[in-house]
Amino acid sequence: xxxxxxxxxxxxxxxxxxxxxxxxxxxxxxxxxxxxxxxxxxxxxxxxxxxxxxxxxxxxxxxxxxxxxxxxxxxxxxxxxxxxxxxxxxxxxxxxxxxxxxxxxxxxxxxxxxxxxxxxxxxxxxxxxxxxxxxxxxxxxxxxxxxxxxxxxxxxxxxxxxxxxxxxxxxxxxxxxxxxxxxxxxxxxxxxxxxxxxxxxxxxxxxxxxxxxxxxxxxxxxxxxxxxxxxxxxxxxxxxxxxxxxxxxxxxxxxxxxxxxxxxxxxxxxxxxxxxxxxxxxxxxxxxxxxxxxxxxxxxxxxxxxxxxxxxxxxxxxxxxxxxxxxxxxxxxxxxxxxxxxxxxxxxxxxxxxxxxxxxxxxxxxx
Numbered sequence: 001x002x003x004x005x006x007x008x009x010x011x012x013x014x015x016x017x018x019x020x021x022x023x024x025x026x027x028x029x030x031x032x033x034x035x036x037x038x039x040x041x042x043x044x045x046x047x048x049x050x051x052x053x054x055x056x057x058x059x060x061x062x063x064x065x066x067x068x069x070x071x072x073x074x075x076x077x078x079x080x081x082x083x084x085x086x087x088x089x090x091x092x093x094x095x096x097x098x099x100x101x102x103x104x105x106x107x108x109x110x111x112x113x114x115x116x117x118x119x120x121x122x123x124x125x126x127x128x129x130x131x132x133x134x135x136x137x138x139x140x141x142x143x144x145x146x147x148x149x150x151x152x153x154x155x156x157x158x159x160x161x162x163x164x165x166x167x168x169x170x171x172x173x174x175x176x177x178x179x180x181x182x183x184x185x186x187x188x189x190x191x192x193x194x195x196x197x198x199x200x201x202x203x204x205x206x207x208x209x210x211x212x213x214x215x216x217x218x219x220x221x222x223x224x225x226x227x228x229x230x231x232x233x234x235x236x237x238x239x240x241x242x243x244x245x246x247x248x249x250x251x252x253x254x255x256x257x258x259x260x261x262x263x264x265x266x267x268x269x270x271x272x273x274x275x276x277x278x279x280x281x282x283x284x285x286x287x288x289x290x291x292x293x294x295x296x297x298x299x300x301x302x303x304x305x306x307x308x309x310x311x312x313x314x315x316x317x318x319x320x321x322x323x324x325x326x327x328x329x330x331x332x333x334x335x336x337x338x339x340x341x342x343x344x345x346x347x348x349x350x351x352x353x354x355x356x357x358x359x360x361x362x363x364x365x366x367x
Contacts, residue, residue: 007063011248012241016061017280019249021262024050024081025070026254030097030133032120034163034203036193037070044254047077049272051084053252056276058088064115068095068262070254079108091115095159098145099138106148118157118185119146122165124172132165146180156182162213163190163203174218186219189328191263192318204328210335227336233307238295242313246289250280260289264314266322289313292323299325303342305333 011018025044026037045053057065065085072078072094085092094109098119109117119142123129126139149156158177160170170186177184190204205213217223241247246260246268256272258279259265268286269279280286292313295301298321300311310333315326325343334340340348 008244008248011061012244014061015281017057017248017250017276018062019064019066019244020057020062020252021066021068021249022050022053022252023068023070023254023262024072024078025075027074028069028071028097029074029099030071030135030138032133033165034132034161034190034200036191036200038193038195039070042255045256045272047080049256050081053256053271053276054081054085054088054090056271058090060277060280063091064093065090066093066095071100072096073100073105079105079112082109082112082114086112086114093118095120096145097133097138097142098149099135099141101145101148103148103152106145106152106154109149110152110154114154116155116157117149118159119149119182121146121158121160121173121176123169124176125169128166128169132163146182150181156180158182158184160184160186161190162186162188162205164205165203167205167209170213171218186213188213188332189312191315194265196318198318207331207335210332214332214336227338229337229339230305230308230333232304233294237307238293238301240294241290242292242294242297242311245313246286252276258283260286261314263312264317264322266314266317289322297323297325299343299346300341304339305330305337305341309333309341 008018025041026039027041028039031039067082073096075081082092082094092114093116094114095118121129121142122132129139130136146156146158158173160173162170174184188205188210190201192198193200213219215223215227220226245264249261251259251262252271253259256270257267258269258271258276259267266285266289268283271279294306297306300306300309303309309329311329312326313322315328316322316324319326325341327343330341330343334344
């Protein structure tokens, strides 16, 4: 067991929000075609409000703090916020497009001892990357920002969201990461917009193209184990929690709203109206999330994948039921292992019943 896993288990036992993701703004200098955010400013928290919230997170026992957006450097006070967070001894991670990072910003992040900077890169081809971000020249500026960070010794991770526009480029981006001395993450997940608009899901990679990714040993170190048929779930797995959202992690929006996760839009309170720790401990929504065990999940509890699935309760929530399946994760499990999920079988049976009913109607009409 790694040290972080041990920390997480202790945090779970003690009810501590070990990790908090805080978006400091939704404003952004890019307009990525897959982004789930509304980039207008509807009254984001002030510097003083964010600092007060950071004080409350420190009191609650939070250790890992992720600053994200929008684009974090759009806020002129961002480095001040990072400095304040480091003074409270948070392990700070930052998500950025790196377009606004110059030598001074890279040097300051190194001085502050930031744990990691995650940078989004969508393609090795400038025209594809810029076509996704809708910001001309963003590819060149993002790469320059990454190089500056590495020059100053800042740990960088390149995040590659795969979609229909760039699905064949991940190996070349991985090669970029090796050349630049960064780690690399690939993710085929496209999330509905926070207002519920699902139109962006049309950008998802088609399911039949996922096996090439999931079975690629250059991306998955232990690919045989990762793609093996799932073993029967244990009692511990059935009594376990679907994910860490609301258990050891939380999300805070630029407006102070608190959620279980950035992909789980179930509002649990607001730090503008109550202390974070009171929300964390007393919110009825948090209590509802925490009372759900794997065996309580409709459909999923009977699925052979229940112990190994990457099911996201936030994506399930978008589909109408936080206790229900996430069809995107069902698809991932199937294309990873070749074994249909219980939800896929249920949908196939329902479709067959509908087709049979239509056929019967047509026969009767013909008669």
